[in-house]
Amino acid sequence: MKNQEIAKIFFNIASLLDSGQRDFRPIAYKRAALALAALEEDVAEIYLDNGLDGLEGIPAIGKNLALKIEEYIKTGRINEYEKLRKALPVDFTEMTKIEGLGTRKAKILYQKLGIKTVKELEKATRAHKIAPLFGFGKKTEENILQGIEFLKVDKGRVLLGFIMPTVKQIVLKLENLKEVKKTSIAGSTRRMKETIGDVDILVASDEPEKINDFFVKLPGIEKVWAKGPTKSSVHLKQGFDVDLRVVKEESFGSALQYFTGSKEHNIATRKIAISKGLKLNEYGVFKGAKQIAGKTEEEVYKAIGLLYIEPEMREDGGEIQLALENKLPKLIGYKDIKGDLHCHSDWDGGENSIEEMAKHAINVGYEYIGISDHTKFLHIENGLNKEQLLKQHEAINKLNLKFKNKNVKFLILHGCETNILNDGSVDIKDEVLEKMDYVIAGVHSSLKMPRKEMTERIIKAMNNKNIDIISHPTGRLILKRDEYQVDLEKMLKIAKETGTILEINSWPERLDLKDIYIKMAKRIGVKMIVNTDSHQKDQMRFMEFGVAQARRGWAEKSDIINTNSVEELLKYIKK
């Protein structure tokens, strides 16, 4: 898909333009970039089917940008971008990751000192060449250097799953203050984006100074970027920034709506407010000088004529239109999951025994768990062979009997996670697979296969009547490894035909399928399952992130099969 490539170029053009005279073109390019990045369909196909008219049908793309997209599809480059880049060869994407450094200062640094990269900037900063520049100063120089240091360690964005425990702890500490009336996580953390730039926390209180004083002294803080009476920003040793905002209780809902974002969603909602003669800001919805809403988010959305929109949907990706038309999907809830079918035990080198995993699942409130250890091809993961699988089957039968005798209403299902080999076969024979309650198959090797071969490889596995679920269907590792090359649309169509279930893997680094593919799967009518891929019992908490991804993909309860009772679930498994 060329969508992301073109989106990236448009982002760069936006930065290049933004550093110059101020007009609205950077905003237009940024909006277009976001629209492309969120687009399900391949722009190249849209162009192939409907030409320039098709491209102009994409939101935020007009005549001019349609021509640029055409140029890129045809030639692999956009001339105007090359020209701009030549005139101003600054790596804005990298440079502006430094806290406090934007496009305009970056441009000045290039003009005065010829700085193009973070590396060159670091050198100049250490040589104290920044502070004497007009508009800069000693403090700015220090902040830039610190920003560079932080960037080296954490590369700007962190995994949602990595920060969540810390964020919940901070919220808990704030909640315990007697001056605090309400708290909430906000920002992209509340929208459950897979990676987070910085964390936003909102508090309602009549004594904002006290809250900010307390906040900037929390343990684990390495640097205070800013501290004011209502707003503070800090950097944690763990490697990310946290912003706190304190408002009065009567504005908590509007502040939460504003502070949750996304920025694009906010712009759209504020425009709707304006169109109704109202004003929406973080303090409330106003008719003239009179506040007509703001205490709760529900109230805010209602006041501007919209249904309440779940945070995970607030990306300005069509949700506002649906809210206007009363057609919002009823998203799967965090408590709708009844069991986890991708759990590993100590049989394949996991941390806990099958019984320990099962007991933990009971504590979580599940009705069933599926044990799916790796099979033999994965030597490093102690993959099980045929004999071990059959032995494991007996062990599980015994445990189930034990639960039954103790009147515990809980079932352990026996599965396995087989490996899809290069030719599309799997590493365990059908006669063994037939004995399992269900079978997962995943690609764990030869990840760099060409797109056509990889697609055929997975399709062949899906055509195997014993294979029920494809695990982590695109193989990506967030911030580490791209997805492998595969024709996902084709894969989804075959999944629909064969009744194969696609996994939404909850592992914080995977979250695979990701949101836009979940939307696609839903549209095509493919059933999905949210699993954790736990290798020890505590990792079952990752379910939160998988469900979040499902919600970001607008999945409803009926799209996700492990929201079903075990009897209904087994109906979905291929016969």
Place this chain on the structure above:
DNA sequence: GCCGTTTTCGGCCCGACTGTTTTCAGTCG
């Protein structure tokens, strides 16, 4: 550069904090 229940021109979300300069531009969300 895009877009339309203020439609083909004239808008384009809005406010807090910092650092540097001395009234505000830049950055962030």
